[in-house]
Amino acid sequence: MKSVLITGTSKGLGNALLEVFLRNGWRVFALARKVNSFSKLTDLYQDTCIPIEADVTDENCSELIESIIKSKTKSLDILINNAGNAEKCFGIENVNPIDLDNHFKVHVSGAFRIIKSCLPYLKKSFEPIIINVSSRKGSINKINSGEYRILLPYQIAKAAQNMLTVGLNQELKNTKIKTYSIHPGNLKTDVAPPDADTEPTEAAEKIYNWIHSKENPSESFFHSIMDETTLEW
Numbered sequence: 001m002k003s004v005l006i007t008g009t010s011k012g013l014g015n016a017l018l019e020v021f022l023r024n025g026w027r028v029f030a031l032a033r034k035v036n037s038f039s040k041l042t043d044l045y046q047d048t049c050i051p052i053e054a055d056v057t058d059e060n061c062s063e064l065i066e067s068i069i070k071s072k073t074k075s076l077d078i079l080i081n082n083a084g085n086a087e088k089c090f091g092i093e094n095v096n097p098i099d100l101d102n103h104f105k106v107h108v109s110g111a112f113r114i115i116k117s118c119l120p121y122l123k124k125s126f127e128p129i130i131i132n133v134s135s136r137k138g139s140i141n142k143i144n145s146g147e148y149r150i151l152l153p154y155q156i157a158k159a160a161q162n163m164l165t166v167g168l169n170q171e172l173k174n175t176k177i178k179t180y181s182i183h184p185g186n187l188k189t190d191v192a193p194p195d196a197d198t199e200p201t202e203a204a205e206k207i208y209n210w211i212h213s214k215e216n217p218s219e220s221f222f223h224s225i226m227d228e229t230t231l232e233w
């Protein structure tokens, strides 16, 4: 049975991804700060929905993650770093240095922590992949073009997360592991942008299909899911 670990499964895109993978017969390690938020799925998929109650910013969560994975499987096929925060603090006067730290802790050091916990299990998979759920707003080129309203903490954290993707691909190039950044679409979730036009369930289906596409997934390492284009870093 194939296994995936998804972070931030309490709501939004992470919850929709959890549902899609379970429905398609995967074992899912579902990491959330409150696992009772998806107790219906845990009840429905008792053997395959494995909750992990953890906060990705907690430096002590690695041990828990590793012990839960180890109790169920020897290998992990996919890791999806989806957990994210996006405080709407627009304008330099409304941004404090701590806001940058808080976003970095989730999108970058948090994602890195989960990657380190999963790495020994990913290395044992036949075709392992790591997907960092990034954002079009992490593209330095797009921000520089003036296309978006500036939201410094979020954009800086997503750009740094993109560097994590690129760096991992270089560092792991002699292994089978490939790392991707994706922009999942403009989603109608709690952190919806003004131009949100896509249900998270639709994006989750597309991500699932993209992972299983012929190119498997594709050579586009910063991939925009809904319009199937490659984004500039």
Ligand SMILES: NC(=O)c1ccc[n+]([C@@H]2O[C@H](COP(=O)([O-])OP(=O)(O)OC[C@H]3O[C@@H](n4cnc5c(N)ncnc54)[C@H](OP(=O)(O)O)[C@@H]3O)[C@@H](O)[C@H]2O)c1
Pocket (backbone or CB within 6 Å): 007, 008, 009, 010, 011, 012, 013, 014, 031, 032, 033, 034, 054, 055, 056, 057, 081, 082, 083, 084, 085, 086, 106, 110, 133, 134, 135, 136, 183, 184, 185, 186, 187, 188, 189, 190, 191, 192, 193, 196, 200
């Ligand atoms: N919405 C969009 O249009 C859009 C566009 C581009 C990229 N994204 C990215 O897509 C991902 C999912 O976002 P979403 O739209 O689904 O937002 P959402 O509905 O706010 O969901 C965010 C999820 O991340 C979890 N989370 C946040 N901090 C966490 C932490 N420290 N530890 C564990 N879980 C944590 C939340 O858990 P709690 O319930 O405990 O808060 C929640 O499950 C994010 O990385 C976001 O940046 C979204």
